[in-house]
Amino acid sequence: MIPPLLFQLMILLSWPINALAESPAIAKPNCPTSCGNGSISIQFPFGIGAGCYLDHQYEVTCISSTPILRSINLTVLDISISSEASTILVNHTVLHSCNLESIRGEIVMNGTVNLESSPFFFSDENRFIGVGCNTFAYLLSNRSIISGCLSFCDKSNISAETMPLRNVTLRNSDCNGIKCCQTRIPSSRDLQQLRVILSTTNYKENTTMTEQNKCKSAFLVDQEWFGNNIDSPGKAQGLKHVPVLLDWGIHESSFDLIERNPSKRYNKTSDCNQIFAHSTSTNTSTNATFTMPVRRCRCNPGYEGNPYLLHGCQGKLLPILI
Incomplete structure (x- = not known):
């Protein structure tokens, strides 16, 4: 006969093994979690x-x-749901021009995807990049400049006012202002409309430049991807699409559609009362702008999984101390 204390210990030790067999759901029942044999997990909502x-x-x-x-x-590259953030990585177009020198240095403008009225926002984990010789690239939001940077052909182009310490060594392998510059974007949970502006800083009527130096580009990009994949201006030149990170949540008007909400039981496993942003929308007929609260769900401490599903948050496996 097994002593009662030993029997209870055997039950406790067997629990993590059984729990490992049941992983938290990421999608609604009988719904595909990827496109064909793709590796990108499509998580509810x-x-x-x-x-x-x-x-x-x-x-x-x-x-x-x-x-x-x-x-x-936009193409989805990744969907992430965690206690810290809910993000989606998408493929975004790079603004590119090789004609700025020939069109008298005029500004080239390109509107990025307009996220107004949606529950998606540009994350401040992105960086704004300008690539090319004598390039001035900047971002506008609601007609105001919110970020920008300058890149030069080489160190000799930098004036004393721009960089007083002219004996400083600048490595061509970095995106540090020589043929490539980068800057942060504002830390704002309500950033939904951006416009990229690209221009040249030194147009001259009779200036001749190599074809490579004529080409300029500007783009918003996920800082982690950029740091891991681009280590020189040459690699940044010619990019056509780059990953951009978006924050997301649930509009207040759609929040009641989440199946977990009617059951207070799930308040113990997840929290969906966190309002993290306000989505902007413009009435086209009246031109009036209004905002809608956006909520984000997360699993409570001790739980993990998808807080937007009815049984989405499951208890974490805890080590058993003997």
């Missing part, structure tokens, strides 16, 4: 197919096994 997403903002369409977020028409 995002979903593929009718009944699998919360509302139209989160609908994902598979095109040749590539997930496309229909509401903003």
Whole structure:
């Protein structure tokens, strides 16, 4: 006969092994979690197919096994839900021009994706990058400059006013102002509309430049991806698409559609009362601007998984001390 204390210990030791077999769900039942054999996990409130997403903002369409977020028409590279943040990584177009010298240095403008009225926001974990010789690149939001940087052809182009310590060594391998510059964007949870502006700083009528030096580009990019993949201006030149990180949540108007909400039982496992941003929307007929609260859910301490699902947050496995 097994002593009662030993029997209880055997039950406790066996619990983590059984719990490992059941991982938290990421999507609604009977809904696909990826496009074909793709490696990108589509987590609720995002979903593929009718009944699998919360509302139209989160609908994902598979095109040749590539997930496309229909509401903003961008390719999805990753969806992340954690206690710290809810983010989605998307593929975004780079503003590129090789004609600024020939068009008398005029400004080239390109509107980025307009996220107004959506529950998506540009994350401050992105960096703004300008690439090329004598390039002035900056970002506008609501007609105000919020970020910008200058890049020069080489150190000889830098004036004493711009860089008084002219004996400072600048490595060509860094995005430090020589053919490539970078800067932060404001830490704002309400950043939804950006416009990229790209221009040249020294147009001269009879100036001749190599074809490579004529080309300039500017883009917003996820800082982690940029740091891991771009270690020289040459690698930054010619990029056509780059990953951009977006924060996201649930509009107050759509919040009641989450199945977990009617059951107070799940208040113990997750928290969905965190309002982290306000989405902007403009009435086209009256030109009036208004905002909508956006909430974010997260699993409570001791739980992990998808807090937007009814049974999404599961208890973490804790080590058993003997």
